[in-house]
Amino acid sequence: MKKIAVFTSGGDAPGMNACIRAVVRTAIFHGIEVYGITYGYDGMIAGNIKKMQSHSVSNIIQRGGTILKSARSEEFMTKEGRKKAYDQLKALEIDGIVAIGGDGTFTGAKVFFEEFGIPTVGCPGTIDNDIYGTDYTIGFDTAVNTALEAIDKIRDTAAAHDRIFFVEVMGRDSGYIAVECGIGGGAEFVMVPETETDLKKVVKSLKNLRKSKSSSIIVVAEGDEEGNAEVIMDQVKNKVNDEDKEFKVTTLGHIQRGGNPTARDRVLASRCGMAAVDGLISGQSNCMAGVVNGDVIYTSFEDCIGKTKPIKGDHLKLIEILSI
Numbered sequence: 655m656k657k658i659a660v661f662t663s664g665g666d667a668p669g670m671n672a673c674i675r676a677v678v679r680t681a682i683f684h685g686i687e688v689y690g691i692t693y694g695y696d697g698m699i700a701g702n703i704k705k706m707q708s709h710s711v712s713n714i715i716q717r718g719g720t721i722l723k724s725a726r727s728e729e730f731m732t733k734e735g736r737k738k739a740y741d742q743l744k745a746l747e748i749d750g751i752v753a754i755g756g757d758g759t760f761t762g763a764k765v766f767f768e769e770f771g772i773p774t775v776g777c778p779g780t781i782d783n784d785i786y787g788t789d790y791t792i793g794f795d796t797a798v799n800t801a802l803e804a805i806d807k808i809r810d811t812a813a814a815h816d817r818i819f820f821v822e823v824m825g826r827d828s829g830y831i832a833v834e835c836g837i838g839g840g841a842e843f844v845m846v847p848e849t850e851t852d853l854k855k856v857v858k859s860l861k862n863l864r865k866s867k868s869s870s871i872i873v874v875a876e877g878d879e880e881g882n883a884e885v886i887m888d889q890v891k892n893k894v895n896d897e898d899k900e901f902k903v904t905t906l907g908h909i910q911r912g913g914n915p916t917a918r919d920r921v922l923a924s925r926c927g928m929a930a931v932d933g934l935i936s937g938q939s940n941c942m943a944g945v946v947n948g949d950v951i952y953t954s955f956e957d958c959i960g961k962t963k964p965i966k967g968d969h970l971k972l973i974e975i976l977s978i
């Protein structure tokens with residue numbers, strides 16, 4: 655292995671910079687030239703590829719976002735687009751790739767490897783935590799803590815005014831953020847795409863609210879099958895049909911993707927970044943470096959994308975039992 659390239663793709667996530675830093679410095683440590691591709695797969699196609707030095711990644715470990723920028727690329731979904739990307743990498747004699755991103759990024763990396771054969775190892779960079787082969791993804795811990803801080807603040811108003819708040823958190827296809835900040839924030843209900851949302855139960859509970867508690871926090875993952883928080887709130891409000899109850903929606907949005915990464919995310923990102931380069935050197939490919947039960951492991955892209963990592967049943971039970 656002589657020259658590797660690294661890029662970030664899909665939604666940015668806090669900790670991606672720490673991961674880029676680890677990739678660059680591990681490569682240099684092993685005497686491998688390292689190139690940074692800006693704007694993900696779009697940048698690969700356009701040839702936005704520059705050599706990086708150790709100082710290129712100075713003073714970034716604490717920063718959110720990604721110094722390599724990110725993008726969602728339509729062109730890479732086409733065979734012609736991927737051929738252009740391959741030609742750019744071939745011209746620079748790149749013989750290894752580190753792809754930092756989520757399941758979409760790995761789907762693209764798998765197709766690209768199968769077509770052109772450049773060894774590729776991924777690092778799980780997404781706040782969604784929806785990737786099999788790692789207990790946590792880079793950015794998830796920071797996103798949960800950001801959402802939790804917001805919920806704590808919303809709770810003050812909910813309690814002061816006896817209101818019912820629907821708080822929408824990110825998670826296009828996944829409820830991990832919702833479940834963790836729901837547990838940590840003491841939510842009454844959490845609605846996630848992985849399980850069927852029982853609106854009748856929510857309505858029944860809210861009708862009886864005054865008897866037990868005066869306010870309520872309901873966390874909704876944006877991808878819930880019943881709709882987003884606004885849609886769900888409207889349905890519930892109509893069915894509760896009580897003029898004395900005040901319903902509010904807060905959508906947290908992209909604040910969850912930004913900010914300085916937590917210590918957990920920086921450590922995870924550094925471990926995965928180093929493991930990706932070590933993996934390429936030792937012949938790993940078409941797989942992701944993740945951390946399971948405290949150990950670095952490599953999982954094929956096929957499994958990372960194809961297998962589901964279910965939300966733990968006891969987490970859902972916790973919300974139900976602890977909110978009575």
Ligand SMILES: Nc1ncnc2c1ncn2[C@@H]1O[C@H](COP(=O)(O)OP(=O)(O)OP(=O)(O)O)[C@@H](O)[C@H]1O
Pocket residue numbers: 663664665666695725726727728729730731732755756757758759760761762763765779780781782
């Ligand atoms: N089937 C595919 N073939 C080729 N490229 C793909 C494929 N699926 C996804 N990609 C590429 O990967 C990019 C990133 O995927 P996506 O937008 O789903 O984000 P992600 O990596 O899942 O991150 P996040 O979970 O943060 O959204 C896509 O914009 C596209 O360029």
Ligand SMILES: O=P(O)(O)OC[C@H]1O[C@](O)(CO)[C@@H](O)[C@@H]1O
Pocket residue numbers: 664665666780781782824825826827876911
């Ligand atoms: O910034 P964008 O492209 O709107 O992406 C939003 C999506 O990205 C994710 O945050 C993952 O990064 C999803 O949970 C969310 O639906």
